[in-house]
Amino acid sequence: MSATRIDTAGMPARRSAAPALILLAALVAALLIAPVWIYPVFMMKLLCFALFAAAFNLLLGYTGLLSFGHAAFFGGAAYVSAHAMKVWQVTPEVAILAGIATAVVLGLVIGAIAIRRQGIYFAMITLALSQMFYFFCLQAPFTNGEDGIQGFSRGRLFGLVDLNDTMNLYYFIAAVTVLGLLAIWRIVHSPFGQILKAIRENEPRTISLGYSVQRYKLAAFVMSAALAGLAGSLKALLFQFATLTDVAWNMSGEVILMTLLGGIGTMAGPVVGAAILVGLQNFFATSGFPVTIVLGATFMICVLLFRRGVVGELAHWLESRKA
Amino acid sequence: MTTHPAAVRSDAGASRAVLSARGLTKRFGPFLAVNNVDIDIHHGRVHALIGPNGAGKSTVFNLLTKFYTPTAGRIVLDGTDITAMDPARVARMGMVRSFQISATFGDMSLLDNVCIALQRPNHLSVQFWRPLSSLDRLRPRAMELLDRVGLADMAQRRAADLSYGRKRALEIATTLALEPRVLLLDEPLAGMGHEDVENMASLISTVARDCALLMVEHNLRVVADIGDEITVLQRGEVLARGDYATVSTDPRVREAYMGSEDGGH
């Protein structure tokens, strides 16, 4: 073996970041001009859920952990942000930070308990703990029970930009979502992200190489919870209310559906999945046709026809054409 | 005067075992899979663990590396009692294992597989804010390791697409990346072609010069060739131990292998 041969001919180039950059540019451009055709409130709702699903996918797609309790982080952050704006009268960015902090604490507690178990047991523990949190929210006085927290002003961002103006709010939510997605992209494509992938691919092997996988899993869990919390806070800011719907198990189920529908383990998948689901919900909400049936049918189609999700199937098709 | 650490260690290695276990026992419910096994692994030597299917060889591996908690017994690594330690910590102390069922990171390239092993000792495993290009400096070393097991020309292939024998080779490259002091290989040659077996066996005996090596192997020709010390396990108990000549002439061992010197392989 000769070192020179290894250094030159044997050294393949790392995959270029160009496609990702093009995708990002396209996303930013689309977000800038979208309000021309699309109702901004619909767009903002979509963005909140896209970020939520992408945060969830960080755990399911890139670490291999199926959480059935992500509503706790989404809804918990929504409650605290709403409470912060309504009662503490803080500026929106502070309210969002308070929401994220809540999600981090919840993520640490739920994560530390759940990662001791694997597979379906992990999912069941996250579900059980998030249901406990649901009942806490149902009982706690500050959440106002069935009414939720509502009737507060969005206030001014940094005390300057009035977020009660729809277009200001739109560009703020769009910018924060893009930053959130970029953060996820960075985490996935980092030295740390490689270890998460290794855990997903073969946990015992990762342990045998000296990695304390529990710590990596917990870190990924908390990061995912924090970003889900960011999404929940944005949603509370957008609709100016936080209710039990945000912490209920259906919300945990919806985010799983979005991610599966779009394609787990892909960057664009959760965004596409969120768009499809939010679109369907909006469309059928006015039709009087029960949305649950639509969601159920969508799930069936997804499982039967696109096992890899929409984006996953597309990527697979492109790959097989290349080969 | 300068002391060369490796020289000191191999001196000491001749007398004291790097890894030793006493009274190692593992029960699965009522079933006694490993019963009162003593074993010593020395620096610079190849120790082969052989025995029929289901004898408990892999279970001994899992006990030594702490993937299983022993029901009874004591394990000492480099003078430290590791009986109650978790497996990742044991690995960080320099005892690295391979798995009987080939363990690779299927959806990653061969290069990335080896880099995963290199990341931790190079302090590049927690940085979630740095780009993947920060791992580029590990690549020359990873390529060297792949070259050592004859996989350099397929560095960009997905590990899942490799043949079984090549997965074994990749696993060895990944393991060697950690420069282990104690190396445990569970059937490293299984599924390899004749030529690869020879190359890999010679690689294993080369590697064993700088570490203590324990391997489970069914290929008795290789065991005879490179094994310095052999422990025969049957139904969870040590049946015989010693060098190949001693063990292979032991009547009980011959009986366990149904009278055939090369175990019917």
Ligand SMILES: Nc1ncnc2c1ncn2[C@@H]1O[C@H](COP(=O)(O)OP(=O)(O)OP(=O)(O)O)[C@@H](O)[C@H]1O
């Ligand atoms: N986790 C487990 N739970 C229950 N029984 C187990 C477990 N692991 C191993 N055993 C049993 O312990 C016995 C020894 O298994 P082990 O895998 O150690 O054998 P081995 O010597 O490695 O065999 P082989 O040559 O087939 O790999 C077998 O009877 C097996 O069924």
Ligand SMILES: [Mg+2]
């Ligand atoms: Mg075995």
